[in-house]
Amino acid sequence: MPLRPALGDVSPYRPQKPIRQLQEELGLDRIVKLASNEGAFGPLPAAVAAFEATAGELNRYPDGGGTMLREALAERHGVALEQVVLGNGADELIRFCAHAVLDPGERAAFPWPSFPSYVAAVTVANAEAVRVPLLEGLQPDIEALAASGAKLLYLANPNNPTGQVADFTALVGDGRLVVLDEAYAEFADPEPDGIGLIRAGAPNLAVLRTFSKVYGLAALRIGYAVASPDIADALDRVRPIFNANQPAQEAALASLHEQHAVGGRIEHVRGAREQIRTALTDAGLDARPSQANFVYAEVPGGDGPALARALLQEGVAIRALDGFGAPQAVRVTVGTDEENGAFAQALARVAGREGG
Ligand SMILES: Cc1ncc(COP(=O)(O)O)c(C=O)c1O
The missing domain is CATH 3.90.1150.10 (Aspartate Aminotransferase, domain 1)
Known part of the structure; x- marks a missing residue:
């Protein structure tokens, strides 16, 4: 075969x-x-209107640069346009992180139980997925994650499926890529602020967000990463050019104005x-x-x-x-x-x- x-x-x-x-x-x-x-x-009414308005132009390829949506996201989060990368859902960005970092045989680690997409992304990259068991109280084992020998860490915050938030700052800033997966961040009180670490200049960090949850756009498949500049550049290199479709870009942009x-x-x-x-x-x-x-x-x-x-x-x-x-x-x-x-x-x- x-x-x-x-x-x-x-x-x-x-x-x-x-x-x-x-x-x-x-x-x-x-x-x-x-x-x-x-x-x-x-979806929010403004998103439905923006989505419908794209119907007459479905013969055109999407804006491969995703410029309007990325500009709006960069402004919202106080980062440069180059630090925002769009994904076909946050799920695709999980894959990009693995493709950008892992050579065959290298390790990526994450707390476990957690989101099974991490296992798939790492395994497809021919790398080793290291599941680090949660501690008592469902908290992540920060020391074991730090000592895992992984070149890439996926840290869902809040974690799916346990719903807990954690402080991962001790893991940020080393030679590995740390991915803070904040798909559910908006629901947490207070909201985790991994992007604040990026604004403060943390290297080797990517924060993932999605329009699938609070914005109600799961079927359209649109998410984004905010990352330190060199990581964003690497994610963009492994990104298929038309990964974020135009109706999704337009609906997401309209949703951002509906706070x-x-x-x-x-x-x-x-x-x-x-x-x-x-x-x-x-x-x-x-x-x-x-x-x-x-x-x-x-x-x-x-x-x-x-x-x-x-x-x-x-x-x-x-x-x-x-x-x-x-x-x-x-x-x-x-x-x-x-x-x-x-x-x-x-x-x-x-x-x-x-x-x-
Ligand atoms: C922790 C986590 N990250 C990422 C995703 C993927 O979200 P998206 O719909 O943007 O691909 C999910 C979806 O359930 C999730 O639970």
């Missing part, structure tokens, strides 16, 4: 069945989807995650405080997938975390008030059956 042996170690993404197909199979009118950490609300509405969404998430945590605790799970738009909870008996299956039968999709390194736990994404209520009721039904 002409394929690279490293691909044997990559687990292909196994998508969930489309919701409509699942509904039919389970005989349900509706499935509430709280499984993928998407924003609970759709009032975004603030309301953040307030919603901060309140609702407490309600979800209470529902989980009431049902006997060990639910942890969260700084993100989801809640992590350990299941009595230790079988996360079984609870996820039982809830699906009740019409609610949540995430079992076996693929994240936590088979004993589940993750519930914050939805609308109505969706969160449906989840709480379904959970109470499942817990009632198991208790009785």
